[in-house]
Structure formats: structure tokens, C-alpha cells
Amino acid sequence: MELTHTADVEAFRTEARDWLRAHVPARPLPSLETAEGFAAHREWEARLHADRWSVVSWPEEYGGRGVDLARWLVFEEEYWAAGAPGRVSQNGINLLAPTLFDHANAEQRARVLPSMASGEVIWAQAWSEPGSGSDLASLTSRAVRTEGGWLLSGQKTWSSRAAFADRAFGIFRSDPDTPKPHQGLTYLMFDLRAPGVTVRPIGRLDGKPAFAELFLDEVFVPDQDVIGEPGQGWRIAMSTTGNERGLTLRSPGRFLAAADRLVGLWHAQGDPSDGALRDRVADAVVGARAYELFTWANASRFAAGETIGAESSLNKVFWSQYDIALHETALDLLGADAELAEGEWAEPWVFSLAGPIYAGTNEIQRDIIAERLLGLPKGRR
């Protein structure tokens, strides 16, 4: 066991840091949950891509650098520490791309991945439906066979940034007559501007308009946009949810950087006699370190060829609770200014509040932890 990186990992860190120092916008971009911010973030994705920093862990042929997990984690640390913009491509990069690497054919990878890496095509996740959130397998949107492809109908909802995104990926019921809800589902990609698609923006809690629901009326999708075998959608989708819950969606670098900013805020306006607040700032620092080390332990397991299953639920519960605690501490430090919507911490706080809901609610994650990691009996569900 050791706590230091090899010299070549550190060299990679320096290279990333130098690039970021030279290129990160001096002033924060407008929120990526707004039309204006979305466009600005898309440009930033293109900038990253031009020097091959947008998807460092991908193979070079798709625009990456083919680096290992350790280097990816180091890149993330540097990325967030540099105060670089949030990733508007994250649903594509974190959720669809791993699915494509595992389940798509060569033609699909060659067609989809490069434009994802460059920010030219931004992807939205269309999984949830009004009646199917936690119980995703109960979904009712249909994919009906037609000449050369499928016709999608139904309603998807709470699709992050779908109001401005270009394409979406989701699961659809292609065989309504299977004995179990998890069967007869097909995983497809579709164009958000295709005939038959209506995108209705839904204001989030802070009113930002990028969330959306999608109404699909016989939207044609060619066979080449089916991922894996028709009917195998559930298995394919589940093989990648670990990414969403686990370390790729919320790398430790994010929290290390946030904890660092919190400490800065404490020094700027903390009252040294307020021991309770000081303790919470310290807890945030310790929490970020714990998450960092936990992640490195997992990464080391991956490197040794092990796989991680239900453990990703531990990540999810930890980071989502940690994120809220950190931001609440910042608000408490800000006092009356915490309420200002344009403050530096307001949007990240509002965003943190959603953490225990998306990527599988924390109640569901705790059930997974209790049943699969602790071996407790399965509850009624």
C-alpha cells in the first residue's frame, strides 16, 4: 500500500495542470442549465477536445488519450481544482459512452463517439417516465417494429438538459408480452429533433429551464441505432448504472476542490469562536479525503482486474450526502448572503439537493447495500 503516484502519473498531472491554467476561462461561464450557458459550455467542450482533454480515458481513435484510471482521476483532480466549467457532455460521456464501449458494434462507436467527444452532439438520458422512476422496469414507452427500424411512442421525463441537447438514449418496451417487466426492453438512441418528438422544458427548483419531458409519437429509429440485442435493454442499462452511481459521475476531484473553496470561505469569513461551524468545515475536508481514498482503493481493485458491483451504491449515498453537507456549511458561513440567488454557492447548493434523488434514490441504494452487501433478507417491493 502506498499514498504516492508514480513519476509518470505526476508528469501527466503537470501537463494537464499547465494546459488548464492556460485555458480555463477567467470568469465562470453562465449556468449550463440555461440556453446561453449551454452554448458557452458546448464551446468549452470543443476547446477541450481540440487539445484532446475532453475524454482522456478513451482510446485515441475516438479523440481520447487512452490513459488509465489513475491518470483519469488525476486529470479530474486538476480539472476541478482549476475551477474549470461543469461538463455539459457528462451524460453522454459518463453513461452512454461506457454502454457503447461494452455493448455497441464498431460502426456505432465510430459514428457516435467522436462527435460526443467534441461536444458537437450533446446527449440526454431518457430513462425515467412519469410512472416509472425508482421502479424503472415498469416503463411503458414502446418501440414497435417497422420496416428497417423501430417506432418509439410514449413519454419520458426529467431528462437533464434535454431542452437543449441534440440526441437521447433510452430504454423502450419492445415486447409487451413478457412474463417479467425487466424483459422485452430495447436500448435505443434517437434524435431529439426527429419528427414526432416534442420536447417540453420543465423549470427546475431554481427555475432554470434545461430539464425536460419528451413526448414521442411514432418516432422512427433505424436499426443501426439499437444498442446490443433487442429485448436485452435492461441488462445493458444495468451494466452501466454503476458508472452513474460510482466514481465516474462524481469523481473525488470535484469534492476536493469544493472542500478547498469551503476552507477559503472559512478563512475569509469564518468566526474563530464559532466552533460548531469550524467543525463542519473540518468534516468537509475529512469527508473529501475519505472519498478520495475510498476511490483510490476501488481504482486499485479495478487495476487488479476485480469488478465492483453493489459497492457503487456506497459511493452514491456517500457523495450525495456529503455534497449537501458541504454546501449547507458554505451557506451557514455566508449568513444573510446565502439567500442571494446569484451568489457563488447558491446554484451548487440547489444542485446538491437533487443528489439523493437521481442516479437511483438513496432509499433504493440503502436497500441494495443492506441486501447485497450485508446479506439482509429482501424486503417487500
Add this chain to the structure above:
Amino acid sequence: MRFLLTDEQSDFARTVRSLLGSARVPPAVRAWADGDAGPGRALWARLAETGLFALAVPEAYEGVGPLPLELSLGFVELGRAGVPGPVVESAAAAVLLTELADEALAKRFLPGLAQGEASATLTLPGGSPYALDADAATYCFTVSAAGELRLAAGRGKVLGSTDPARRLSLPPAGGGELLAAGPAVARAAEVAGRWARLLTAAQCLGVGEALLARTVEYAKQRTQFGTPIGSFQAVKHRLADTLLDLEFARPLVWAAALSPGPGEVAAAKLAAGEASYRAAMTALQLHGAVGYTEELDLSLWLRKARPLRDAWGTPSACRAEVLRSLTPRRR
């Protein structure tokens, strides 16, 4: 000790509650957030008919008060319904002017506030520098650290709050009409600040109750895995804990209304503020993604909970006050 409401007190609360229940409050809140105070003002006018605003004003100036317990009960209902506007500040301004005991000032402002014809916002030393809803209030009072009470001239630019229905602004520094100055102002401001804290606590309680009630209803109706989510233990326990928090904040609010010393009021604000914020977190979590949208009316209460928890005394300030108010026991 008979620590229960009288029939009259319960009746009053019920009257306010049914009035607000039949009024269309959510559209008024949304209009308020958009800078249209019309529907909100109409709501205030109907509230005035219940005598609510008169409860903070002495009889000599067309009021019926001061009656802090009745007023608190009314403010629980304002919170429950999500009524927008500087309600707390208007009552606190009335208290400030009453405490000053300046006949001319009292005559000039109190009758209008008692009748609900006028509203007021105010900033006090040690409180937030931002005035709430100054653009909609009839008067914007400020008390400076030096103990000058002024009627601000003009309104500062509106700054967005994380609750869009709370319109904040910095009152223009200095200037405006000087109404009074000196130690009497500082003393009156101290009392007014305590009332503001008490009434905010009551409002928090109402906000928490509304969040809990809506979430319980939702948990009975929303089904996942073929069963109402309210049947899952994780959901039940969070709702049960929310009820516990609120029910143990309520007696503190009543006690503070009966005996509004700094420690009692701080305890009430601490407990009610934290209970309602936790109720908001539970409501958001148990509603899942629909709870995270501004379209659902639930958002009107969700967004209120945090600013109200911090208004007129953050939990940390209240804890400090609780400890300050305790006289060390001699052995």
C-alpha cells in the same frame, strides 16, 4: 399549568386557516415572485378582515393587541398557506413603533398597519442587511447601528433570493426621513427583533406542516413497484421523524409567545426553523424528481424553508442566545 389553546384561540386559527384555504394563494405567490404584488395585496386585505394585523397593535391605535400568542397562531397559518410578503416585518415594525411610545409616530403609522391598509418592511442592527419586499411594502423602515430610525427614501435594486417570492434589496444607506434616534430606538429595535424572530418561528412551523401534509398525501398516492411508496419503511420513518420534529417545536413556539424572553424566543426559532428545513428536505426526497420542479406548488414551500430558517436569527445565532440567556446556577 394548562398548556393548551383556549377555544377562542383555536377558533381564530381555524378562521384564518379556512380563509387562506379558500383563497388562491399559490398563483399570488407566483405573481409576487414576478414583481406583481396585486394578488398578494388582495390576499392581505382579506387577512386584515380577520383582525390578524390588529393583533400586533395596541387598542389606542385601532388595534386589539398586543396579543403574541394569537398573532403566532395566525403566523402558523400564513406559513401553512405560503402567504407572500413582509408579514413578519410589518408586525415587527408595529411593535417597534409601539415600543417607541412616540405619540406622533404611533398615530401616523399604527392605524394603517393595524387595518392592514399599509405594510412595512424593516432592517435592524444585527439582522440581515437586506430588506424583504421593499418594492411592495408601503414603508421601508431602517434602524442603524447608531440607533437612528429612518423611513428610507426610494427602494434599492431587487436582488434575487433562492426563494423568488422573497424580494430582497439593500435599503439606500443614510438619507430618508429621520423619525427618531437614541437609546429608546435601540431598545425598541431589540424588542421588535425578538417579535420578528418569534413570528418567523411560527411561520416556519406552518411551512413545515404544509410540507409534511402534502408529502403524506403524495406518499399515499404515488405508487412504485406496484405499491404506494408510503408503505416502504424508509419513507414511513422519514415522515414520522418529520412529525416528531414539528410537534416538539410547536410547544416551544407557544411558550415563547406567552413569555417572549430572548432565550425562549431563540429556542422556538431554532427548533421550528430546523424542523421546517428538515421537513423540506424530506418532502423533496420523497417526492423524487417532481419535487425538484418549480411547476409543482410544493416548490413554493420548499424554497421558503431555508431562507426562513435563517431569517431573523440563524440556528447558530439562536443557539448562542439560548446559552446567553441562561443564568449560571450557583452551587
